[in-house]
Amino acid sequence: MLRLYDSLLSGNCWKARILLSQLGVKYERITLDLVRGDHLQPDFVKLSRFSRVPTLVMDDGRPIVESGAILMHLADGTHLLPDDKYARTEVFSWLFFEQADLQKAIAVPRVYNIRGLASQMADEIALRQKDGYGALDKLESWIKTRDWLVGSSYTIADLGVFAYVSVAAEGGYQMERYPAILRWLDSVRSTKGWVPLIVENSLSR
């Protein structure tokens, strides 16, 4: 059985959980408490390059790290990643855009807010938000005339970009500026098998 090492609030881990649910794949979920330092335990350090979540461990014990790589690996051969080479390349392009332009810009201010460090880290938050608003403006301009990021149906491009954008308000972003993004986020939430960020963690240990 697949094993997913995740953490409770990470958007990158959430992507993997949504996809596993949408593909109907059974897996064991092991949720690490990063504040407590679970990810620094020797067994996990040995397993996961750079001790990061999400880490997906395959049946044969080999690990996959980086959320984008996990999505691509799991979705390959399914309806959530097109077979056509150019369409695949477009999907990958969005996954790179999200990691380069959106992920840290949203995740870092969000973590500071959640940990009550917003005033202390105000300068850094402002800088990250400058990055993030630039990327959200781009996303809004793209999705305004479209239902999905690539082609005419939901793919892992949508899923990959969705996770952090959907929690951007927790990072202090004024999301009411982005009506097309809000509509598209709702569309992603309506896809079959989608799961919310916080769910009962029946298989964690």
Next chain:
Amino acid sequence: MLRLYDSLLSGNCWKARILLSQLGVKYERITLDLVRGDHLQPDFVKLSRFSRVPTLVMDDGRPIVESGAILMHLADGTHLLPDDKYARTEVFSWLFFEQADLQKAIAVPRVYNIRGLASQMADEIALRQKDGYGALDKLESWIKTRDWLVGSSYTIADLGVFAYVSVAAEGGYQMERYPAILRWLDSVRSTKGWVPLIVENSLSR
């Protein structure tokens, strides 16, 4: 013929030029002056999502954006991207790591240095370098015991991570801290068909 829209100093564009050279693919190169605003010309805006370089235009006129997606598209089916699914996933994982953790952390301080804005932007540079040193430490720990990032030969994982890391000193990074990275950078520079960042631009217009 393939057409590559690039800019002179961009590490992301350089990746595409190295790969095209290493694959022996002929292409037309159109170098944009971003300071002059060439990328805001209507024709390019229409072609390139978000008006960015590199943009690779295929024979049939369809564009590919995001350097990672360009590398994957071009290298597919060649010796620079393994056929084995797990090895491919590992390559993609490194391309994501570079875009998420290294690219902006090096590119932004580098641009400020090149434009003489280092003192004015000192706070932002310090913050980006905090990101970048964290990622370089991780890279050093990985490559210390290896010749290449994935498996036993050069792949687009090495190429994708190489470009910005090799110009990190221009972003103010103290690269003498990283002897294993420096050795690996030299290995990449020794691969067949590798081209330096600045080359005569015979096909540009």
